[in-house]
Amino acid sequence: MLRQRSIIPGFSLTMGFSLTYLGLLVLIPLSMVFLKSSQLSGAEICRILFSPRALAAYQLSFGASLIAAGVNSVFGFLVAWVLVRYSFPLKSLVDALVDLPIALPTAVAGISLTTLYSPNGWIGSTLAQWGIQGSYSRLGVVIALTFIGLPFVVRTIQPVLKDADPEVEEAALCLGASRWQTFLKVLLPSLVPATLTGFALAFARALGEYGSVVFISGNMPMTTEIVPLLIMTKLEEYDYPSATALAAFMLCVSFLLLFVINSLQWWSQRHRKKLS
Amino acid sequence: MNDPRAVGPELKRHETAPIRWLLIASAIAFLSLFLFIPLLVVFINAFRDGLALFLAAAADPQTAAAIRLTLLVVALVLPLNVLFGLCAAWSITKFDFRGKNLLTTLIDLPLTVSPVISGSIFVLLFGAQGALGPWLASHQIRIVFAVPGIVLATLFVTFPYVARELIPLMQALGNDNEETAISLGAGSWQIFWRVTLPNIKWALLYGIILSTARAIGEFGAVSVVSGHIRGKTITVPLHVEILYNEYNFVAAFSVASLLVLVSLLTLFLKRLAEWKRQQVFLENAEHGSQGGGN
Known part of the structure; x- marks a missing residue:
């Protein structure tokens, strides 16, 4: 099955350790979810996956993740654009802080955003004057998921924008295109694959997010309960069949997204090579 | 002109x-x-109520216990991650074999799994109703709702970071240096320590930084397996949650600000490692083009 075509030593040792470790820590535990759900009958799985509470949770999780990834695609694009093309004071600090949502523990993000967007918080009180509730609402979930997904979009678009050949734009301008036309017809199409990849990465990250949402959402079943929280609740109630079936469903969605993201990245890389 | x-x-x-x-x-x-x-x-x-309250919250015995546990988890998780990252990157980049792409994808798998699911798989495996639950109970071994469970869940979520940083770099560097060293009669360890490691040290550091940050800050997965036993299975992020839910906001934000400082330090070190890595890479690219290698 495995073949070695190299004079460099250490293949069996490193490969053996890698596969054993991967198997023991990742593959066997993950397969438990599917093994356990296969012990449930089809009717039972349907009852769990299509219960009103689960359906409401999917609606919120998928809906809020889509909106957050959409917001991030637009504003992440803007942030990447500004960071690559313009110079302004403290730019490198701003650039470094874009990675904060990846480095910051989600619980810290959760309590901070909740405080900020709650009816007596700085931004929340302004929103409340317009009759909008920030924390403890579905909007709160979108806010937390937008925070979480931001770096994924910015960091996928940034390198592509940096590599974009200025001569292509100059050619368009020399041929009489306006700046706006050049952006829409020349630059934007070349950035579509990267933006879509960033969107998919932010969406996948948002779908699984738990730490920050659990504080800001208020966790009301049927209205502000996301799927990971529902799984957590079922585990705490020792309702293992429900937790397993829901986890298996979400794992399938994650695997599907992983496949989509890999294909997008492959497409994006091919596109990039063509451009430069 | x-x-x-x-x-x-x-x-x-x-x-x-x-x-x-x-x-x-x-x-x-x-x-x-x-x-x-x-x-x-x-x-x-x-700092809303002054420095004194901030310091009191930071010096609280419960906080100290949480910090100790988090540091213990990091100390156990990091060496394993580094060992796995080096082994996986070595086997993937130095050799040709079928299924290489599949293996690379499988390494990234934990990144796409929801933290809650990452934690629950260990409850399903080692919990009272889990596959190995009865056997563990009869031997009086506690894994879930105890420290080993927290370590396992953290290992799972930080699993890909080191390997992910090393694989693309080692792929780009190629095997020429190692092969030359072998033809000059170097042993396996000599090749690794003298030839490979100096080239990948900044990427390795970068991976270590990322997995340390994640290990310190992980909330979802650890929350599932911890069991929330005061002073025993509470890591720093869980401690923040407890303080916050008890409406002890100043203390919650004081401990949270320590975590923020750690993540700001992470971002700084990340930048430094990125910069250094690029320099090493550029140097190598120059040598490579002079030697006329691939």
Whole structure:
């Protein structure tokens, strides 16, 4: 099955350790979810996956993740654009802080955003004057998921924008295109694959997010309960069949997204090579 | 000298100043709403009632116990991650074999799994109703709702970081250096320590930084397996949650601000490692082109 075509030593040792470790820590535990759900009958799985509470949770999780990834695609694009093309004071600090949502523990993000967007918080009180509730609402979930997904979009678009050949734009301008036309017809199409990849990465990250949402959402079943929280609740109630079936469903969605993201990245890389 | 064709488009390529500043201002406004102000909120709430209360919260025995546990978890998780990362990167980049792409994808798998599911798989495996539950109970071994479970869940979520940083770099560097060392009679360990490691040390450090940050900050997965036993299975992020849910906001934000400092330090070190890595890579690229290798 495995073949070695190299004079460099250490293949069996490193490969053996890698596969054993991967198997023991990742593959066997993950397969438990599917093994356990296969012990449930089809009717039972349907009852769990299509219960009103689960359906409401999917609606919120998928809906809020889509909106957050959409917001991030637009504003992440803007942030990447500004960071690559313009110079302004403290730019490198701003650039470094874009990675904060990846480095910051989600619980810290959760309590901070909740405080900020709650009816007596700085931004929340302004929103409340317009009759909008920030924390403890579905909007709160979108806010937390937008925070979480931001770096994924910015960091996928940034390198592509940096590599974009200025001569292509100059050619368009020399041929009489306006700046706006050049952006829409020349630059934007070349950035579509990267933006879509960033969107998919932010969406996948948002779908699984738990730490920050659990504080800001208020966790009301049927209205502000996301799927990971529902799984957590079922585990705490020792309702293992429900937790397993829901986890298996979400794992399938994650695997599907992983496949989509890999294909997008492959497409994006091919596109990039063509451009430069 | 003053070729207008060279200057004209270059000037036009940039937006007019008002549009430029409008775009910069909107980007900064967006980042402020979602990044900068939340960051500020942590510190303002931590020091709201003065430095004395902040220090009291940071020096609380429960906080100290949480910090000790988190450091213990990091100390156990890091060596295993480094060992796995090096082994996986070595086997994937130095050899050809079937299923290489599948293996690379499988290594990334934990990144796409929800933290809650990452934690629950260990409850399903080692919990009272889990596959190995009865056997563990009869031998009086506790894994879930105890420290080993927290270590396992953290290992799972930090699993890909080191390997992910090393694989692309080692792929780009190629095998020429190692092969030359072998032809000169170097042993396996000599090749690794003298040839490979100096080239990958910054990427390795970068991976270590990322997995340390994640290990310190992991909340979802650890929350599932911890069992929330005071002073025993509470890591720092869980401690923040407990304080916050007890309406002890100053203490919650004080401990949170320590975590913020750790993540700011992470970002700084990350930048440094990125910069150093690029330098090493550029140096190698130069040597490579001189030698006429691949």
